[in-house]
Amino acid sequence: MAANDRTRVAIAGAGPAGLFLGLLLARAGVAVTVLEKHADFLRDFRGDTVHSSTLTLLDELGLGPAFAAIPQRRITQVAAQLDAGTARIGDLSRLHGPHPHIALVPQWDLLELLADAAAREPGFRLLRNAEVTGLLREGGAAGAAGGPATAHDGAGPGGGRVTGVAWRDRASGKEDGAEHTLEADLVVACDGRWSAVRDAAGLTPHAFGAPMDVWWFRVPRHADDPDGGFGRASRGQFLIMVDRGDYWQCGYIIRKGADAKLRAEGLERFRARLAALQPWLADRLAGAPSSFEDVKLLEVRLDRLERWHLPGLLVIGDAAHAMSPVGGVGINLAIQDAVAAARIVRPALLRGGPVPESVLQSVQRRRWWPTVLVQGFQQAAHRGVVGRILDEDAFDRPGAEPDGALPLPLRILEEFPVLQAIPARFVAVGPLPEHAPRWARRAPG
Numbered sequence: 001m002a003a004n005d006r007t008r009v010a011i012a013g014a015g016p017a018g019l020f021l022g023l024l025l026a027r028a029g030v031a032v033t034v035l036e037k038h039a040d041f042l043r044d045f046r047g048d049t050v051h052s053s054t055l056t057l058l059d060e061l062g063l064g065p066a067f068a069a070i071p072q073r074r075i076t077q078v079a080a081q082l083d084a085g086t087a088r089i090g091d092l093s094r095l096h097g098p099h100p101h102i103a104l105v106p107q108w109d110l111l112e113l114l115a116d117a118a119a120r121e122p123g124f125r126l127l128r129n130a131e132v133t134g135l136l137r138e139g140g141a142a143g144a145a146g147g148p149a150t151a152h153d154g155a156g157p158g159g160g161r162v163t164g165v166a167w168r169d170r171a172s173g174k175e176d177g178a179e180h181t182l183e184a185d186l187v188v189a190c191d192g193r194w195s196a197v198r199d200a201a202g203l204t205p206h207a208f209g210a211p212m213d214v215w216w217f218r219v220p221r222h223a224d225d226p227d228g229g230f231g232r233a234s235r236g237q238f239l240i241m242v243d244r245g246d247y248w249q250c251g252y253i254i255r256k257g258a259d260a261k262l263r264a265e266g267l268e269r270f271r272a273r274l275a276a277l278q279p280w281l282a283d284r285l286a287g288a289p290s291s292f293e294d295v296k297l298l299e300v301r302l303d304r305l306e307r308w309h310l311p312g313l314l315v316i317g318d319a320a321h322a323m324s325p326v327g328g329v330g331i332n333l334a335i336q337d338a339v340a341a342a343r344i345v346r347p348a349l350l351r352g353g354p355v356p357e358s359v360l361q362s363v364q365r366r367r368w369w370p371t372v373l374v375q376g377f378q379q380a381a382h383r384g385v386v387g388r389i390l391d392e393d394a395f396d397r398p399g400a401e402p403d404g405a406l407p408l409p410l411r412i413l414e415e416f417p418v419l420q421a422i423p424a425r426f427v428a429v430g431p432l433p434e435h436a437p438r439w440a441r442r443a444p445g
């Protein structure tokens with residue numbers, strides 16, 4: 001590829017937000033280039049949940065049958081497993097619509113499906129091993145004095161209009177591969193919670209803090225294990241398990257900053273904790289995790305940008321609002337951002353020339369309150385649930401539930417099962433679900 005290149009829309013990051021946006025814009029007839037820093041989608045940190053509203057979107061895009069062909073598990077009930085017993089907190093079977101469930105699919109399968117569908121559109125291009133390292137700004141084109149603004153030079157929101165990206169070719173694992181530029185009328189940052197594009201633009205998110213990080217590892221799954229995904233909580237401990245067929249993808253929630261201390265306690269201590277928490281896992285913990293090398297630390301962040309746009313630049317998905325894993329809703333929200341963005345910017349893109357910033361502002365206006373609502377729910381869950389579970393002493397404080405009793409909200413949900421539709425809808429559909437615009441729809445194929 002030429003060192004300098006041009007497209008209409010450059011999208012940084014081929015996660016759920018970037019690929020949905022790329023697919024929709026390509027179907028609008030817009031030339032779009034998605035740049036992904038990795039060679040493939042085979043990474044574990046992404047989350048596996050495909051929610052009812054995303055399943056509906058896939059149907060609308062004609063991708064329902066292809067998605068259904070991916071091996072998957074379905075969740076129709078969300079339950080909390082506590083020392084005092086198991087409580088059902090969400091009953092998805094009470095939802096209306098064609099998908100009263102959440103599908104569990106390794107995210108790389110979903111991303112491959114989207115990338116394949118997008119590749120069938122003439123205007124679409126996906127550059128793998130392409131790490132966006134900075135922004136081009138009006139008056140400072142690549143090679144000109146000043147050069148591109150990079151993630152390191154701190155070009156602030158006050159700079160000229162964004163006119164493209166600078167990117168590095170990381171093919172064959174080259175960290176110092178060739179530098180390229182790609183000019184574009186619109187750049188969209190979909191590069192996740194550590195967004196380099198957002199940094200290069202000088203936009204800083206407000207961090208809300210989170211009480212936890214996650215240890216991410218696999219444990220073999222036996223054919224007679226229970227199905228689906230669930231959470232097991234006990235004094236000071238919280239384990240999430242996602243059924244991936246022949247193994248469990250486990251997320252062990254630790255207090256923020258406790259990684260080094262817990263590792264120093266040793267693997268045997270960790271295995272003993274897991275066995276006490278979920279006794280039927282004990283028979284296979286000797287070999288998995290086999291060392292702390294197999295246990296990855298995933299840092300949890302919850303933050304949000306005040307402003308999701310600059311002239312020539314839009315920021316969406318986790319890059320605009322990093323989501324905690326609570327509720328497993330981040331993928332869904334990122335996809336909803338992408339669908340809204342495609343619908344709102346399309347008319348301006350088809351007219352030609354740069355997209356007015358007022359149009360980009362409309363995207364933020366549309367997606368702002370659903371984001372605030374969902375992040376508010378995650379903050380409340382951090383304080384009221386996760387923080388309390390991780391704080392062993394809280395169990396002995398005055399006012400704590402007596403041993404053997406479920407917390408009051410869970411007792412209410414058990415007593416009145418009809419109420420379980422409310423959390424189910426909030427998680428599986430979310431506030432303000434977006435639908436595929438008519439021009440992006442296709443017959444199932």
Ligand SMILES: Cc1cc2nc3c(=O)[nH]c(=O)nc-3n(C[C@H](O)[C@H](O)[C@H](O)COP(=O)(O)OP(=O)(O)OC[C@H]3O[C@@H](n4cnc5c(N)ncnc54)[C@H](O)[C@@H]3O)c2cc1C
Nearest residue numbers: 013015016017037047132191192317318325328329330331
């Ligand atoms: C431990 C953990 C578990 C989670 N589990 C779930 C879950 O089960 N369900 C759920 O819905 N949400 C979950 N989430 C949240 C979810 O992962 C995010 O909200 C969601 O992935 C956001 O999608 P995105 O497309 O905005 O960004 P991402 O999924 O982060 O995608 C960003 C993409 O950009 C690429 N990229 C990054 N930098 C660059 C660059 N400079 N140049 C080019 N490409 C770049 C990355 O490689 C990646 O492919 C979890 C989060 C955490 C931390």
